[in-house]
Amino acid sequence: MRISIFFLFFCVFSLMAKNSHSQNARVTINRTNVQLESILNEIESQTDYLFIYKDDVDVTSRKSIRVNNKSVSEVLLVLLSGSSITYKMEGNHIVLTRKETTTL
Numbered sequence: 001m002r003i004s005i006f007f008l009f010f011c012v013f014s015l016m017a018k019n020s021h022s023q024n025a026r027v028t029i030n031r032t033n034v035q036l037e038s039i040l041n042e043i044e045s046q047t048d049y050l051f052i053y054k055d056d057v058d059v060t061s062r063k064s065i066r067v068n069n070k071s072v073s074e075v076l077l078v079l080l081s082g083s084s085i086t087y088k089m090e091g092n093h094i095v096l097t098r099k100e101t102t103t104l
Contacts, residue, residue, distance in 0.1 A: 025049065025072050032064045039063060039079060047072060049089075053096035057085055 025047040031039055037059040040051045049072060053059065061083065067075050076087050076094070088095045 026069045027072060027075055028068050028070075029075065030066050032066075033062050034064075035059065036061050036063050036079070039065060043072060043075065048092050049094050050092060051094050051096060056098055057096045058083075059096075 027043055027046045029039060029042050029046075031042070040059065044050060063079060065075070065079055067078070072094075073089065080087060084099050085096055086099050088097070
């Protein structure tokens with residue numbers, strides 16, 4: 001009985017570890033003056049992440065980035081700084097949205 005319970009917990013914890021999405025996924029990108037959409041596609045091809053965004057998010061702007069073995073969150077911070085786009089990581093999805101502008 002004790003062995004059965006041990007194997008049950010072992011299997012459950014093994015499954016949980018396998019299904020968790022790594023916040024530490026690393027990418028290497030060297031692109032100059034390309035559309036943001038192209039860089040996002042490169043991140044998708046190197047990781048398990050999938051980008052989701054609506055038509056109001058401008059992914060046609062031109063960006064340059066050169067990173068070597070950096071985490072996806074670090075790359076997105078650099079890539080989206082100074083733009084009107086923000087992101088949120090939810091599992092293996094990265095949701096891009098426009099920053100809310102507040103008017104007084």
